[in-house]
Amino acid sequence: MKVMIMGCGRVGARLAALLDEDGHEVTVLDIDAYAFHRLPSSFRGTALLANGIDQEALKKAGIEECDVFVAVTQGDNRNVMACQIAKHIFNVPRVVCRIYDPLREEMYRALGLETISPTKIIAQLLREKVEKSGSQETEPEK
Amino acid sequence: MYIIIVGGGRIGYYLLKALLNEGHEVLVIERDPRVCKVITDELGSVCYRGDGCEAAVLAEVGTGRADIFVAVTGDDEDNLVACQVAKHKHNVPLTIARLRNPQNALLFKKLGVDVTISTTNIILEAIERAIPTHTLTHLLTIEEKGLVIVEVKIAQDSATVGKMVKDLTLPAGSSLVLIISHDGSVRTPAPNTVLRAGDQIIAVTTKDAEEALRATIRGL
Numbered sequence: 001m002k003v004m005i006m007g008c009g010r011v012g013a014r015l016a017a018l019l020d021e022d023g024h025e026v027t028v029l030d031i032d033a034y035a036f037h038r039l040p041s042s043f044r045g046t047a048l049l050a051n052g053i054d055q056e057a058l059k060k061a062g063i064e065e066c067d068v069f070v071a072v073t074q075g076d077n078r079n080v081m082a083c084q085i086a087k088h089i090f091n092v093p094r095v096v097c098r099i100y101d102p103l104r105e106e107m108y109r110a111l112g113l114e115t116i117s118p119t120k121i122i123a124q125l126l127r128e129k130v131e132k133s134g135s136q137e138t139e140p141e142k
Numbered sequence: 143m144y145i146i147i148v149g150g151g152r153i154g155y156y157l158l159k160a161l162l163n164e165g166h167e168v169l170v171i172e173r174d175p176r177v178c179k180v181i182t183d184e185l186g187s188v189c190y191r192g193d194g195c196e197a198a199v200l201a202e203v204g205t206g207r208a209d210i211f212v213a214v215t216g217d218d219e220d221n222l223v224a225c226q227v228a229k230h231k232h233n234v235p236l237t238i239a240r241l242r243n244p245q246n247a248l249l250f251k252k253l254g255v256d257v258t259i260s261t262t263n264i265i266l267e268a269i270e271r272a273i274p275t276h277t278l279t280h281l282l283t284i285e286e287k288g289l290v291i292v293e294v295k296i297a298q299d300s301a302t303v304g305k306m307v308k309d310l311t312l313p314a315g316s317s318l319v320l321i322i323s324h325d326g327s328v329r330t331p332a333p334n335t336v337l338r339a340g341d342q343i344i345a346v347t348t349k350d351a352e353e354a355l356r357a358t359i360r361g362l
Contacts, residue, residue, distance in 0.1 A: 053218065053219055054243065054245070055245050055246070055249070056245065075219065076195075076223075077195060077217070077219040077220050077222070077223040078219045080219070080222075080223055081218065081219040081222050081223070081249075084222075084249065084253055085249055088249065088252050088253065089248070089249055089252075101196065103196065103197045103198060104195065104196070104197070104223070104227070107197065107226075107227065107230060107231060110230075111226075111230060
């Protein structure tokens with residue numbers, strides 16, 4: 001698969017490395033060249049200095065041939081806009097968008113974007129951990 | 143009218159002042175507390191501190207009863223999301239977004255922004271209108287349909303001077319709508335209408351055929 005990842009932060013870089021290991025053709029975009037330091041030296045994909053909310057830049061980066069587009073920059077709005085460009089302008093078959101704000105995430109999911117809210121997921125995981133540790137603590141008392 | 147403005151920068155500030163002067167109910171949503179304070183100190187409680195992209199903030203300021211929602215921050219992505227939340231969560235009838243990158247106009251229209259304003263395009267249009275050698279001027283773009291309404295001037299040395307409308311081979315999708323003569327009289331082009339130097343022709347064309355239309359009318 002051809003995958004384009006917007007944002008080479010911790011998550012973007014790690015995802016790029018994992019997909020590259022699995023044999024996919026990966027292009028990572030970031031507006032800060034320093035971000036590419038996060039990619040492992042074994043990375044065989046393409047790292048491109050480009051703005052993912054600029055249609056011309058996306059076209060140059062080859063978005064028209066992509067099977068999947070993933071947006072994982074720090075900005076919810078940037079992710080949302082880039083994903084909508086990928087979906088509605090370039091008709092990328094699969095688009096995944098990270099949105100921290102749970103309310104915004106729900107709205108864009110309702111509008112047909114495939115979204116992930118780390119805030120919701122982490123809060124849920126932590127809740128499970130906390131409640132589990134609570135039950136473990138009570139066990140020895142029995 | 144109740145008008146909500148997102149972004150209290152220069153554009154938002156002067157827009158707020160002008161709309162208040164016209165007697166509208168106006169509110170600015172601004173993230174920066176310092177900017178908010180400046181506005182509040184001068185104009186009273188017409189600035190709400192918060193993120194105009196958050197549904198909760200928009201609910202708080204009564205976006206559901208707003209007639210017009212304007213997003214004029216310096217970032218296209220923020221303006222887009224603010225307008226989408228206003229449109230899809232609060233059903234605001236008219237949403238207006240400022241564009242930094244004129245390329246985004248079509249995307250914004252597709253995604254529920256009713257009107258987009260691009261400073262770059264406005265300046266470009268002014269230049270096109272001011273420079274007489276420019277034979278084709280954009281008057282209006284109908285993004286959804288991919289159509290443009292243009293004005294073409296017939297230059298003195300144009301090969302089409304003295305020709306009839308029926309002699310022109312117009313590109314597909316283009317048609318001449320009006321001819322405004324040098325003296326200001328207006329004619330509807332008929333097949334036998336003769337083109338004269340100085341005529342301004344108003345035509346409808348497609349984005350792709352624009353160049354071909356220009357070439358045809360200039361007689362190239």
